[in-house]
Amino acid sequence: MSATPVRTPVGIVGAGPAGLFLAHLLHRQGIESVVLETRSREEVEGTIRAGVLEQWTVDLMQDLGLGDRMRREGHFHRGITLRFNGESWHLDFEDLTGGKRVTVYPQHEVLRDLIAARLANGGEIRFGVQDVQLHGLTTDRPRITYRNGDGEPEELHCDFIAGCDGSQGTSRQHVEGRTEYQHLYPFGWLGILVEAPPSHHELIYARHGRGFALLSTRSPDIQRMYLQCGPTDNAADFPDDLIWSELHRRLETVDGWTLTEGRIFQKNVIGMRSFVCDRMQHGRLYIAGDAAHIVPPTGAKGLNLAVADAVYLARGLEDFYGRGRRDRLEQYTATCLRRIWKAERFSWYMTTMLHTNPAEDPFEQRIHLADLDYVVHSRAAATALAENYVGLPLD
Structure with missing residues (x-):
């Protein structure tokens, strides 16, 4: 027998960077959400992944009050070194981009900070759920069914669903009419x-x-x-x-x-692969992060793209709840894809040039x-690389 359904404005499937950043962004605007995650908290925090944070991602973490440990333990890099033919060439990103730099702070550490802050704020993350299914996506009352950690069936009724469940999750499969682009290296x-x-x-x-x-x-x-x-x-x-x-x-x-x-x-x-889903919404479902795109790690874009998706989706939901406007939600796919394809291009460029x-x-x-x-002898070429590496503007 299913438990009494829980009601929340936004149901978020997946406690990765996209899902957790979205939860924090919505909470700041007074929009509540429930995050569902198939893995345990220990598994999420224990999955070791590298992380290079773009300048705007670092600024966002600090703005959300999530940057204390990052400031203490992160490594702030003024630039990178390119090495070929036995010689090294330093690209000074701060000089080339007007003061921007990158921060080396692993993704699993980012997730630990996001999870701790989410729970400290009284936000819900339901770990260890299974058999997640999405329903009623083209209605104004979509819902998520799943089994909790004890195997009992539960339901989450929402206004919107954010599918942030990764490349192997179920959310993308519900996006009708999509075309998927993939390149294997x-x-x-x-x-x-x-x-x-x-x-x-x-x-x-x-x-x-x-x-x-x-x-x-x-x-x-x-x-x-x-x-x-x-x-x-x-x-x-x-x-x-x-x-x-x-x-x-x-x-x-x-x-x-x-x-x-x-x-x-x-x-x-x-x-190493590149992947893009050309449609990121269907009815009241919006997908974000690895559910919608994958980049090779050479360009250091994966985590940052997921956070950008969360920012764009949060803006759309803020407009919906605060002003009754849907235009940003309607343009969500187009807005995200402009940034995604630029990141895919840069990641492909770095990968093919260096391998x-x-x-x-x-x-x-x-x-x-x-x-x-x-690149190392032209300031214009070095600037183009630096601008992409430290992160293009969100707008």
Whole structure:
């Protein structure tokens, strides 16, 4: 027997960046919501994912009162270093963009902050729910059915549903008339976590004949590094000695810079793909975050795109409840897609420029090196890269 249905203005499916930011943005405007999440709180907070926050995302967290720990523990980078042909070139983002920079603060830490603040404010997050189903999306009374953590059926009645349940969630499947665009890259990343002090003060993106490499930081004692590998490779097939050998070769410089080694305590391989769903709403359902788009991590756009979706959707809902206007909700897909396709373009550009693609001929390989050479010697080209990396304006 189903429990008495719960009523809330907005039902949010998914406690990832899009869903949690949306909940906080709505709460600030006095619009209540309930967040449903299939994973436990421990699973959400324990899923380790890197995070590079654009300037406006950092500003938004501070504006929402969520930035205290980020300010203490995040790493604020003035720019990045591009490395190719054994030489390093620093791109000074603050100089190129009028003072903007990026913040390295892992996504799981962002989620911990959002969850803690949401619960402290009395907001609801129902973890561990199962069998989530959406109903009545083309009516003015949509509802969500699910089973709670004890397996009992429950219902959530809403005015609107936000599908923020990721690329494997159910929400996108309810968007009728959609077209899905996808591009699979012929390589992946082997990611490692290392107990070691930083080898460099900012991110290093390296292109090498043997493949791409990325040097990042997680904390003063933990570093994150990546190696280009095959998309279906198994992390267990990469012994530590091989990993260090490849990292040294791909990151080496003619001036004798050295990489600091340490104990590798985590390895994983991630595939690389781009994905866009060209319709992000159906009736009273609006999808956001990974449910609507995926970018390769080279451009550091994934989390920031999810937050932008949440901002645009929150604005539409604020207009609906505060002014009785629907125009922003009606334009939600078009507004989001303008930003999404620019982020997809930039992520594709960074990925193809920095990786060695076995399917490309020597001519194409030289074009990518010429592109890198142009970026580091042209202020206009460097500015274009910097503007995209630190985050394009929301409006």
